[in-house]
Amino acid sequence: MTVTEPVPTSREHRSYDSLPSASPLGAPLDWKWLKGAKSEWGVRPKIGPRGLTMLDIATGSYGEVPEHPPHRSMAPRGADVDPDTPDMGYILNNKTDVWAENVTELYEEAVARQWSATRDIPWAELPELPDDIEHAMCQVCTTLTEVEMIAADLPAKWMWRMNHDFLEAKMFLCTQIMDEARHAEVFRKRALANGGGLLMSRGSSEGLLRTILEAKTYHQATALMHLLGEGFILDIFRMGELIAPSPVEKRMFRMAMQDEARHVAYGTMHIRYAIEHDPDIAEEIHEALDHGEVVLTQFGTNQDFGSALAVLLGGGVDFIEDRGFPLQAEMQRKQFTSYLARCERAGISRLHRTKLPLDVLGIDPATVLAN
Template sequence: MTNTAINFEYIERAKRGEFDLGWLKDNKSEWGTKPTISKIGLTLRDISYGSYGDVPDNPKLRTMAPRGSDIDPDVPDMGYTVNTKMEVWSDNLLDLYEEAVSRQWSATRDIPWNQLPELPSDIEHSICQLATLLSEVEMVAADFPAKWLWRINHDFVEAKMFLCTQVMDEARHTEVFRKRALANGGGLGKAKAVVEQFLKLILDAQSYDEGSALMHLLGEGIVLSIFRAGEFLSPSDVEKRIFRLCMQDEARHVAYGTMHLKYRLERDPSIAEDFHAYLDKGEELMTVLFTTPEVIEPMAILAAGGIKQAEEVGVFAADILRQRIVEEYLARCDKAGLPRRKRINLPAEMLTGIATDD
């Protein structure tokens, strides 16, 4: 008899009050051990003790059974394909998850939409075009983790949970920029093929390694730098608030990506060349993005404060922003243990002011 068949004999015994109680006697867990509860509440770190906190490098099973539970010997295989811890893990995962669930916000309620001022047409056009771009790119950072989530072994459940928070964060980012484009009488601008090509590169990645490097490290890194620049890109306090709230979320995604790559490379340095190759490809498209008017010009106009001013200082402002994006990206690569300063695949004219020695 398989354990999915109905056990009629058991039904008869149970009627007589003869319980099995095997589940009670077999319990091998740390019965009687209590976690120490943190000041903020019971955290994932608090319950990571004993067998519960022991995340195997190479789980033997491909099951959804909770890590640390007593598992039936004939549980079905779920078909997971990401079965080594170093493929998804990072040392900051548990804390990032806690932060993510405690800092959720609402794009409906937490943005003072009714305080949006009437803006000059060139500024409204620019913020709408930037919001179009951001609304477009944000959702890939939900689609990519969602595509890989079910393939990740359940023993890495904290990684899966963190990626779930990222999916929710990105839904909200897509929402808030879509709302900004429509909120002030402007509307959506132009969606460019080159942007879609970059998103496709992430979505079509052959491995979680490849997609995570392109997305968490490169793509979201660029977006984080743009959010950070929100102080001088925002025409009003409403956009400042939007950028600030998105920045909190985005910083978590990039912090995961950076520390995950570090974790990965420390355990298997031989794979560094593969990551270099993924980023070579990604940087090629980054170069094209930096020369796409729909990407660069709205930011230049916003930074300069209008088209007229942009004619004088816009190129300079765009250069500063690009420099900041590239420098922050290279700093993240350094931190992850994948120095790319000598190797970065950007034309020399885009590297002025950037340290290109490791």
């Protein structure tokens, strides 16, 4: 809602002509903020039932996000900006570089749906589990603790390079960083909470993380992280209800899933926005995904994470060949199908270019388009 109400008349007709021209310390005062401001004055957004949201204040000129901001400073968008404000060294100065149509909504959603890994998971209800199941859950949580912080490190690497006029996108990425801190926290806590511990970490996970972190452009980075990496992890979280041995883990995965879905929603719509406004970006993203899919496949077939998931899916090591591995293969097929469908929604079809072994995975492209 962006209804603007009239400013009360008591604010009108003031004169500021007799104000001092210098401070007590002798510094010049021009009072431009009081009497010379060119910014839009008289804005009064209507407060909604849940309070004053960023969508509520995106009114008038304050709601206009420029395609190519004229400034490179940290001045708030919509303020009167002195021409001599310093250049902060931003390199992401086009709206297509970072924007997504849903980013302001996602920011508000993220703020409204924060949760606590300390308080909101019923840790005291963790049951004693069979040894193999506890080991498997601890291994899954070890790997998830390892990979989750990449989605905090990566935006942190790029945010200070983003033009400050894209404030809402930066604010959303701040919530993503907080979310990922909480995910690292909750999985670390689960690994340690039930008499287990942190287990194996090997290079196959690090390869994917390094690929994401070292992406040359933000478009490539977000494609690798949001579309590919976080999309893959989102499907792991969705799978969490199937692998969780108790309601405690179910709750943990469900809560993390909602956060992760916001991140994927931003990345999907950012890529879509970028390609719609600058089709040349598509090839840059394709190149990143060509490589990313190869390392994702390596990560997805990581023996520690993969076999632990299969043990949980099967219900124990005794059932891994009869139930665990077949269910895992089915889940992997869904994960990769989901990724390819997400690419379609982002406007970057990978069906005829993907490096994923579709035949080995048993993925029919027609199924992807139906998702």
